[in-house]
Amino acid sequence: MTNEESGKPQFYICNCFTTDNIFLKDYKLxxxxxxxxxxxxxxxxxxxxxxxxxxxxxxxxxxxxxxxxDRRMCxxxxxxxxxxxxxxxxxxxxxxxxxxxxxxxxxxxKHLVECCRSRNVxxxxxxxxxxxEAAPRVYRFPVFDKRFCEDLMDELEHxxxxxxxxxxxxxxxxxxxxxxxxxxxxxxxxxxxEQYLHPLTSLLYPDCGGHCLDSHKAFxxxxxxxxxxxxxxxxxxxxxxxxxxLGRDFTEGNLYFGNMRQVPLCETECTEVEHRATEGLLHxxxxxxxxxxxxxxxxxxLIIWMRASQERNQLCPMCNRRPELVKxxxxxxxxxxxxxxxxxxxxxxx
Numbered sequence: 001m002t003n004e005e006s007g008k009p010q011f012y013i014c015n016c017f018t019t020d021n022i023f024l025k026d027y028k029l030x031x032x033x034x035x036x037x038x039x040x041x042x043x044x045x046x047x048x049x050x051x052x053x054x055x056x057x058x059x060x061x062x063x064x065x066x067x068x069x070d071r072r073m074c075x076x077x078x079x080x081x082x083x084x085x086x087x088x089x090x091x092x093x094x095x096x097x098x099x100x101x102x103x104x105x106x107x108x109x110k111h112l113v114e115c116c117r118s119r120n121v122x123x124x125x126x127x128x129x130x131x132x133e134a135a136p137r138v139y140r141f142p143v144f145d146k147r148f149c150e151d152l153m154d155e156l157e158h159x160x161x162x163x164x165x166x167x168x169x170x171x172x173x174x175x176x177x178x179x180x181x182x183x184x185x186x187x188x189x190x191x192x193x194e195q196y197l198h199p200l201t202s203l204l205y206p207d208c209g210g211h212c213l214d215s216h217k218a219f220x221x222x223x224x225x226x227x228x229x230x231x232x233x234x235x236x237x238x239x240x241x242x243x244x245x246l247g248r249d250f251t252e253g254n255l256y257f258g259n260m261r262q263v264p265l266c267e268t269e270c271t272e273v274e275h276r277a278t279e280g281l282l283h284x285x286x287x288x289x290x291x292x293x294x295x296x297x298x299x300x301x302l303i304i305w306m307r308a309s310q311e312r313n314q315l316c317p318m319c320n321r322r323p324e325l326v327k328x329x330x331x332x333x334x335x336x337x338x339x340x341x342x343x344x345x346x347x348x349x350x
Contacts, residue, residue, distance in 0.1 A: 009214070009309070009336050010327065010336065010337065011215055011309075011328055011330065011331050011332040011333070011334060011335060011336060012323075012325040012326060012327055012328055012332050012333070012335040012336065012337070013076075013325075013326050013328040013332045013333040013335065014316040014318065014319060014323035014324060014325065014326070014333060014335060015323075015324035015325070015326050016316060016318055016319035016321070016323075016324070017072055017318075017326070017333065018069055018072045018073055019032055019033060019034050019069075019319075020032045020318055020319045021171065021318050021319075022065055022068050022069070022171070023171045023172050023232075023234075024061060024064070024065075025172075025232075027047060027050045027051070027052065028232045028233070029043075029046070029047075029050070030234070031043055031065075032319075033065050033069070036062065039065075044058075047061070068171065075167075076328055076329045076332075078167070079167060079178070079180075079181060079329060080329050081165075082164075082165040082166070082167055082181050083180070083181040083183075085164065085165055086164045086165065086181055086182060086183070087183060089163075089164060090159065090162055090164040090182075092155060092158070092159075093154060093155050093158035094151045094152075094154060094155045094158075096151075097148065097151050097152050097155050097188075098183055098184055098187050098188055099187040099188060100187065100188045100191045100192055103145065103148075104144055104145055104148040105143065105144065105145065105196070106142040106143065106144065106145055106278070108129060108141065108142050109141060109142055109143050109196070110196075111129060112126065112129040112130060112141055112200070113196050113199050113200060115129065116199035116200050116202070116203050117199045121203060123203070123204075126203075129141065133257075133271070133273045133281070134271045134273070135257035135271040135273055135283075135287075137204070137205075137283065137284060137287070138257055138273060138281060138282070138283045138287070139204065139281070139282045139283070140273075140279055140280070140281055140282075141279065141280060141282070142278055142279050142280075143242075143244050143278065143279065143280040144244060144246070144278050145278070146247075146277070146278050149246045149247050149277065149278055150247075152246060152302075153246050153247065153248060153300050156177055156220055156222075156300065159177060159182060160177070166181075167181060169219035169220065169221055169303075170219065170221075172231060172232065172234060173219075173221040173228060173231065174228055175221065175222040175223075175224065175228050176219055176220050176221035176222050177219060177220050178219050179218040179219055179220065179302075180217075180218065180330055180331075184218065185218070185330070185331075189216060189218040189304060190216075192304075193213065193216050193304065193306060197213075197242060197304075197306065198213060200282065201213060201240045201282070201306065204282065205239070205240050205284060208239050208240070208284055208285075208286070208308075208311065209239035209240070209307075209308030209310060209311035209312075210239065210240050210308075212308045212309075212310045212311075213239065213240065213306045213307060213308050214307070214308060214309055214310075214334075214336075215306075215307045215309065215331035215332075215334040216238075216304050216305060216306045216307060216331060216334075217237070217238070217304075217305045217307070217331065217333075217334075218302070218303065218304045218305070219303055220246070220300055220301060220302050220303070221300075221301050221303060222298065222299070222300055222301075223250070223253060223291070223294050223298065223299040223301075224294075224298045224299075225294070225296065225297070225298070230253070230290070230291050230292055230293040230294075231290050231291035232290055233258065233288060233289070233290040234288070234289070234290065235261045235285060235286050235287065235288050235289070235317075236285040236286075236305050237285065237305060237307075237317060237318055237333065238285030238305030238306055238307055238317075239284070239285050239306060239307055239308045239311055239312070239317075240282065240283070240284060240285055240306045241282070241283055241284070241285050241303065241304065241305055241306065242280050242281075242282050242303070242304045242306070243255070243275070243280060243281045243282075243283075243301055243302075243303050244278075244279070244280040244281075244301065244302040244303075245275045245276060245277050245278070245279060245280075245299065245300075245301055246277065246278070246299075246300040246301065246302055247277030247278065247299070247300065248277075248297060248298040248299055248300055249297040249298070250294045250296065250297035250298060250299040251294065251295045251296045251297060252292060252293060252294050252295040252296075253275065253291060253292055253293060253294035253295075253299055254272050254273060254274050254275055254291075254292050255272070255273045255275050255281065255289055255290070255291050255292070256270045256271065256272045256273065256289060256290055256291075256292060257270060257271050257273060257283070257287060257288065257289045258270045258271075258287075258288040258289065259287075259288060260284070260286050260287055260288065261286050261287075261288050272292070275291075275301075285305060285306075285317065286317060307331070307333070307334030308334070309334055309335060309336040312333075312334055312335055313335055313336060313338070316335075323335050325337065
């Protein structure tokens with residue numbers, strides 16, 4: 001039985017997944033690749049300015065692009081296989097972390113959510129609970145209890161050291177874990193999004209789908225002195241993003257925010273935002289941002305890309321075109337055949 005036959009929405013990806021936003025790490029550049037002729041016409045001059053001047057360097061780029069396109073074309077099948085193997089073979093260290101409990105959440109966060117559920121709430125009412133950063137509409141608040149963060153990181157490290165198969169969290173981070181493959185979606189991420197984050201995003205981001213979020217992609221990324229140190233400037237495939245720093249005794253590595261992706265880079269000044277363990281930063285997915293290098297230790301971040309099909313069905317945020325839908329697994333990339341209905345009991349600032 002399909003999702004649509006069972007009454008559940010079928011989610012899709014946009015066909016641009018295999019052609020657009022391919023990240024060339026050596027040049028810190030996202031590119032679109034359809035044909036070699038198109039690619040050279042669009043990027044050859046820019047790449048030469050960035051230091052790609054020999055034929056061998058271009059061949060290396062084409063090889064990396066080909067590998068990434070192959071990975072994306074097989075992603076749905078390989079991800080489903082990994083998830084099945086993990087479910088059947090992996091033995092969790094801390095089974096309790098897979099199911100959201102109120103004790104995992106800080107009292108301040110739970111109080112913030114209760115305030116957001118009030119029909120008379122205004123942003124002024126939340127000023128003592130919700131810290132707005134210098135970057136516009138970027139909000140900080142404590143999310144998880146420190147003990148839970150430690151247990152979760154222990155579980156993630158235990159999985160890392162296991163023989164279970166693992167996939168990259170996204171195209172830019174080389175080290176991390178896809179939480180849906182590890183089994184966190186149903187019992188943890190979905191109730192966190194629906195019961196706790198939805199009242200907050202409805203209030204803060206009604207203009208960009210915060211009131212009608214209906215899917216997500218959740219993953220953790222790891223920064224380490226011997227692995228990834230930082231993250232280049234980018235925007236997320238999301239309407240709203242929550243980024244929680246779990247910890248592990250790191251120094252430096254703050255986030256920085258520019259402007260929305262529609263604003264030319266030459267008109268943008270970036271604002272640095274401290275990222276403290278156990279706290280979350282909530283921001284619009286299309287808000288350009290990056291992560292500065294850590295200078296010691298190790299940092300784990302839990303990231304939830306929250307998506308609203310009602311918004312993205314109209315315009316794919318990754319290719320800026322009406323989406324060409326391809327069936328995907330699970331929440332896929334959050335597109336549906338029809339606009340999703342508005343969620344009830346939501347409030348918004350006016």
